[in-house]
Amino acid sequence: MRDHTADLDAYAAAFEALTPQNLASDLGPFYAEQAYFEDPFNQVYGWEAIEAIFEHMFHTVHHPKFDVLTRALSSDTAFLEWQFTFFDRQYQxxxxxxTSKVVFDAQGRVLSHVDYWDTGLYIYQKVPVLGAIIRWINRKLRPAT
Structure with a gap:
């Protein structure tokens, strides 16, 4: 069985250095032909669909940057804890x-990349009316102090 430590290190480094200019050349080769990618908004197969997600990201936010904080690897499965920073259209x-769960194939290519992050905390609570409703629900679900 292949040791995927170098694969994981290179994949994490590619994410940390990701730009619109190097998206296809530096990130694309990591993915198996029918790689699966999932985040809270997308579920796609294949590099072209994955690339479209990142192209959309580069068009909708300013200065996006991934920093991998920790990583863990067991056999062909890795977990990456990351921080994604960006500026919105108002430059806030x-x-x-x-966290991402990444599964490698025998050649070290990514078969599956699934992102886990809290859309309620980071997105929905910041929407004016919806955010107020979600914060109210969260307060009701907390134990009384």
């Missing part, structure tokens, strides 16, 4: 913390 800075 944002940080999103999340």
């Amino acid at each position: 800075g944002h940080k999103i913390y999340g």
